[in-house]
Amino acid sequence: MARVFVDVMPKPEILDPQGQAVARALPRLGFEGVSAVRQGKHFVLEVDDSVDDDTLTKIAEGFLANPVIEDFVVRRAES
Amino acid sequence: MARVFVDVMPKPEILDPQGQAVARALPRLGFEGVSAVRQGKHFVLEVDDSVDDDTLTKIAEGFLANPVIEDFVVRRAES
Amino acid sequence: MITFPGSLDDQDAARAVRYAGAEPVALWHDDADLHGVAAVSVPGGFSYGDYLRAGAIARFAPVMGLVVAAAERGLPVLGICNGFQILCEAGLLPGALLRNAGRHFVCRDQRLRVENNGTAWTNQYWAGAEFVVPVKSMDGRYVADRSTVDELEQQGRVVFRYAGGNPNGSKNDIAGICSPNGRVVGLMPHPEHAIDELTGPSADGIGMFGSVLDALAPAAG
Amino acid sequence: MPVTAVSVDTVEHALSTPDIAQPHRELGLADDEYARIREILGRRPTEAELAMYSVMWSEHCSYKSSKVHLRYFGETTTDEMRAAMLAGIGENAGVVDIGDGWAVTFKVESHNHPSYVEPYQGAATGIGGIVRDILAMGARPLAVMDPLRFGAAEAADTRRVLPGVVAGIAGYGNCLGLPNIGGEVVFDQSYQGNPLVNALCVGAMRVDDLHLAHASGTGNKVILFGARTGLDGIGGVSVLASDTFTGEEGGTGRKKLPSVQVGDPFTEKVLIECCLELFAQGLVVGIQDLGGAGLSCATSELASAGDGGMRIELDRVPLRAAGMTPAEILSSESQERMCAIVEPSDVDAFMAVCAKWDVTATEIGEVTEGDRLVVTWHGETVVDVPPRTVAHEGPVYERPVERPADQDDVQGDVAELARPSTSDELRFTVLRMAASPNLCSRRWVTEQYDRYVRGGTVLAQPSDAGMIRVDEQTGRGVALSCDGNGRYVRLDPYAGAQLALAEAYRNVAVSGARPVAVTNCLNFGSPEDPGVMWQFQQAVRGLADGCAALGIPVTGGNVSFYNQTGTTAILPTPVVGVLGVIEDVARRIPTGFDMTANGHVLLLLGETHEEFGGSEWAHVVHGHLGGLPPKVDLAREQALGTVLVAAAADGLVSAAHDLSDGGLAQALVEACLIGDTGCRVTLDPDADRFVQLFSESAGRAVVAVPRASVPAFTELCATHEVPVRELGVVEATWGTLEIEGVATFPLDELRAAWESTLPALFGG
Numbered sequence A, B: 001m002a003r004v005f006v007d008v009m010p011k012p013e014i015l016d017p018q019g020q021a022v023a024r025a026l027p028r029l030g031f032e033g034v035s036a037v038r039q040g041k042h043f044v045l046e047v048d049d050s051v052d053d054d055t056l057t058k059i060a061e062g063f064l065a066n067p068v069i070e071d072f073v074v075r076r077a078e079s
Numbered sequence C: 001m002i003t004f005p006g007s008l009d010d011q012d013a014a015r016a017v018r019y020a021g022a023e024p025v026a027l028w029h030d031d032a033d034l035h036g037v038a039a040v041s042v043p044g045g046f047s048y049g050d051y052l053r054a055g056a057i058a059r060f061a062p063v064m065g066l067v068v069a070a071a072e073r074g075l076p077v078l079g080i081c082n083g084f085q086i087l088c089e090a091g092l093l094p095g096a097l098l099r100n101a102g103r104h105f106v107c108r109d110q111r112l113r114v115e116n117n118g119t120a121w122t123n124q125y126w127a128g129a130e131f132v133v134p135v136k137s138m139d140g141r142y143v144a145d146r147s148t149v150d151e152l153e154q155q156g157r158v159v160f161r162y163a164g165g166n167p168n169g170s171k172n173d174i175a176g177i178c179s180p181n182g183r184v185v186g187l188m189p190h191p192e193h194a195i196d197e198l199t200g201p202s203a204d205g206i207g208m209f210g211s212v213l214d215a216l217a218p219a220a221g
Numbered sequence D: 001m002p003v004t005a006v007s008v009d010t011v012e013h014a015l016s017t018p019d020i021a022q023p024h025r026e027l028g029l030a031d032d033e034y035a036r037i038r039e040i041l042g043r044r045p046t047e048a049e050l051a052m053y054s055v056m057w058s059e060h061c062s063y064k065s066s067k068v069h070l071r072y073f074g075e076t077t078t079d080e081m082r083a084a085m086l087a088g089i090g091e092n093a094g095v096v097d098i099g100d101g102w103a104v105t106f107k108v109e110s111h112n113h114p115s116y117v118e119p120y121q122g123a124a125t126g127i128g129g130i131v132r133d134i135l136a137m138g139a140r141p142l143a144v145m146d147p148l149r150f151g152a153a154e155a156a157d158t159r160r161v162l163p164g165v166v167a168g169i170a171g172y173g174n175c176l177g178l179p180n181i182g183g184e185v186v187f188d189q190s191y192q193g194n195p196l197v198n199a200l201c202v203g204a205m206r207v208d209d210l211h212l213a214h215a216s217g218t219g220n221k222v223i224l225f226g227a228r229t230g231l232d233g234i235g236g237v238s239v240l241a242s243d244t245f246t247g248e249e250g251g252t253g254r255k256k257l258p259s260v261q262v263g264d265p266f267t268e269k270v271l272i273e274c275c276l277e278l279f280a281q282g283l284v285v286g287i288q289d290l291g292g293a294g295l296s297c298a299t300s301e302l303a304s305a306g307d308g309g310m311r312i313e314l315d316r317v318p319l320r321a322a323g324m325t326p327a328e329i330l331s332s333e334s335q336e337r338m339c340a341i342v343e344p345s346d347v348d349a350f351m352a353v354c355a356k357w358d359v360t361a362t363e364i365g366e367v368t369e370g371d372r373l374v375v376t377w378h379g380e381t382v383v384d385v386p387p388r389t390v391a392h393e394g395p396v397y398e399r400p401v402e403r404p405a406d407q408d409d410v411q412g413d414v415a416e417l418a419r420p421s422t423s424d425e426l427r428f429t430v431l432r433m434a435a436s437p438n439l440c441s442r443r444w445v446t447e448q449y450d451r452y453v454r455g456g457t458v459l460a461q462p463s464d465a466g467m468i469r470v471d472e473q474t475g476r477g478v479a480l481s482c483d484g485n486g487r488y489v490r491l492d493p494y495a496g497a498q499l500a501l502a503e504a505y506r507n508v509a510v511s512g513a514r515p516v517a518v519t520n521c522l523n524f525g526s527p528e529d530p531g532v533m534w535q536f537q538q539a540v541r542g543l544a545d546g547c548a549a550l551g552i553p554v555t556g557g558n559v560s561f562y563n564q565t566g567t568t569a570i571l572p573t574p575v576v577g578v579l580g581v582i583e584d585v586a587r588r589i590p591t592g593f594d595m596t597a598n599g600h601v602l603l604l605l606g607e608t609h610e611e612f613g614g615s616e617w618a619h620v621v622h623g624h625l626g627g628l629p630p631k632v633d634l635a636r637e638q639a640l641g642t643v644l645v646a647a648a649a650d651g652l653v654s655a656a657h658d659l660s661d662g663g664l665a666q667a668l669v670e671a672c673l674i675g676d677t678g679c680r681v682t683l684d685p686d687a688d689r690f691v692q693l694f695s696e697s698a699g700r701a702v703v704a705v706p707r708a709s710v711p712a713f714t715e716l717c718a719t720h721e722v723p724v725r726e727l728g729v730v731e732a733t734w735g736t737l738e739i740e741g742v743a744t745f746p747l748d749e750l751r752a753a754w755e756s757t758l759p760a761l762f763g764g
């Protein structure tokens, strides 16, 4: 059993209204000094040891992310 | 300038329909061996060095997450 | 007329097909054949809850494999709203649909301009004609990389454009596009909800369903 | 805590340990209530039993403080009123026979506290819950509505709560494919910290397909289907309806859990289709939704409504979380679950349908001889109770009732408020009112709701009433409106409740539908406050007497107490929903004037008096609340309704809009902007202009009538003694609202004022 994290983010050139909304709201709430925010998805997968990095990449790029609009990063939790 | 990651996840006891949907779909796509999936949000913040961890925690728990149903982790990108 | 778990406007699409004078055939997401239908409409809704990404899970449904294959042989396919998102995820149409620029679900009566009346689904309209149909979606912002968008524009594959305001921030006000052969059309607005004045903002949406019947007529006759 | 080895408190164990202390107070049970449970059982309750009684005897489930007053609805309902009622108070939702073989069921419910804690999920699960209520009647849900109340529009917390609530209602309702056809958005500082999120659902079925929740037939199987059971909102019910938000979960060592649930609209959508297919195939003897109090409620209500007992094997329940105790499983409020009673011979077919829809279904027990509800856990009995004592024979309180000391002062407070008198002042006031948070366009909210899905929506926001087609062949349909004005009720609860009824009734009638039935959601403060109890008692009597006067029954509703911040109660807020029937929806009357009404005559129906107590004008301009609310005359409301319905049937009117908050001025502004067509009106030279424009006298409407139809229409009004005054004419050419001698407003100017308020407050 291993734990895997996949972060999926909108590509830099793609408008991210949700991130922008957060960035705009922070000063109103009295938080200064945050110049930019991007919002994406965070997946936590519990996988058998049989599942290799290759498969994980396939899962991420073939399913969890849409490469047309999103980038992704796969990390195994250090145990 | 520093880059900060905030991962917001539904609390373990809280239903996560999105993660469930992904977990249920994977076998159908021919990916075996993933026993559980949870889906949350991944925020990337660009912050001035003036912003300390305290403030980041406040931002995360007061705004990015609703502590009633979500847990969060704040990480600074190692530079 | 395909129904996935979570499809919502399937009955409405079927009604529109009836109004247009054809017989709607219900297809289920895991059907093993297309029951010999002459055209397929992929309806709106929230297939599988749209949980991962709009259309991301539905695209893998067995019936979609058949639709993709049939489309390559020229079967007319219409994707409305969630159906459009599914066709993009399935690669039948380029680009993707993202969260509306306003971040909210938007339901409004929207003016559309017909940019290409040469497709299997728009031949009953005048080029440049404008009509009002409901748009109602959360992820309706059409995006594609520069070259794809240029290609669509140059090849006249932008079928519909939003007129009088862009409800979701779509590139170039794109509301609907088509495949190179004009047989596969996807759009975010809902022509099936503009088939009579009583329940919709106009009756002009019916033209899309009439168009495909015309497009099929020679083949049929 | 350890996943395994949850030591369970069995009945046997309870007998052998009669006097171990139990946390009944933490579970919200009073000492005497706890004593009564021991008396009923002849021993101490097990942990599971205690959890069960505590949720079921909570205010929310047992109506212990309201029961004695709600009886009055029954007492005032005549057989004549009952005639068209197929199911009434006591069932999941009321059911009305609307003709052509159709039965319509509708109900409104509150989800106030969760929506404050987690606006999105709280509101979303509010929609989910009311939809399951309607589904449990055997009906296909057709549409939803959402009467909402928030704190001051400018308040920071309102900026947190409102967008979340609206997005939650949209996210869940849109994903279910149910059109949202109306509701309310009201701002008042008294709802600060205690928003009101009420949700209404309406559904339809063939008259003979009515499914009442009961478990009869010894040997019939109990099947739990839908989502798995998790640790959601454990103890939620008793706690949510009390003045604290965090839950205790039934005496085990588990850390406190959030009493908020997360909804899964996709699972519910599939559950709906699955249930409808099960009904269609006749595979269901009885069915109950799992809402507040989860399995405790479903099993005890099904069993006590049936003719036998019931045995449940709790260890069969599919779980989402490890190590759940019987008490937790029984009180879990996991959403998107239903419980059905099925004949043994139908179980396979039942399971097949569930499999088709990929819905988890599990046989968890059966209907038994005798009259006990027995729950076992791996073979050991953890619950053995008479179900009626859990579901229906909970405590009943005669709470002290006392007219608040300050009631006279409030009613006597008729301060001389400075009024606009010059034309400029009046002009300015019209614009200021149109832009005020309670009167401005709701578009920022309603644009987030799908009103088209299902293809049967004939009228929706911003119309006075929502209207949907029920029968595609005959065109028969229903109209609905929800209304309530807490300020009126504060000034006079009895009259205030009747004014809410009158407005909803009028909203339905102006759409051309004949009002036939009433539902309500009574949002009040703490029942332990005699003043609040008085408001409640007065409101119930006012509403019941009002329904009797109008001859339409209350078919169901919901009570929400403990709506307060600290010890300050909200404005007493009964939300009244009226259902109307229209033989052919093509005959509906639109709210706004449009091009096709150009040249049509504008008539003002009803009488205008100087009535500003609790008015929107006093609130907006002076922040004042005092005096008496407008007078109610239900006979006149009925006459007005009769005229409008008849006129609609005969096609005599091209538009009709009732006068309510903001008076005539606001009604004209709305009618012009909704249809994007102007008009020219002349006020009565012999009466005060300000009073004519802004008074909120009840029983009024403005209608547009084609010149040729004016004689017939005025004739109709005469027959029913409805006062008519010619007001002016629809004027499509100029794009202005002209009030002669006062001002001429370009529609663009009005629209800018009316449309920009909510976007400015809550973002573009």
Ligand SMILES: Nc1ncnc2c1ncn2[C@@H]1O[C@H](COP(=O)(O)OP(=O)(O)O)[C@@H](O)[C@H]1O
Pocket: D145, D146, D147, D148, D180, D181, D182, D183, D184, D185, D442, D445, D446, D449, D460, D461, D462, D463, D464, D465, D466, D482, D483, D507, D660, D661
């Ligand atoms: N929360 C809401 N959801 C849906 N529709 C709403 C909501 N709030 C207001 N509306 C709609 O906006 C319109 C104006 O609301 P309101 O002024 O309260 O109507 P009325 O005064 O006729 O009761 C109505 O059609 C009402 O149904």
Ligand SMILES: [Mg+2]
Pocket: D464, D507, D657, D658, D659, D660
């Ligand atoms: Mg009204």
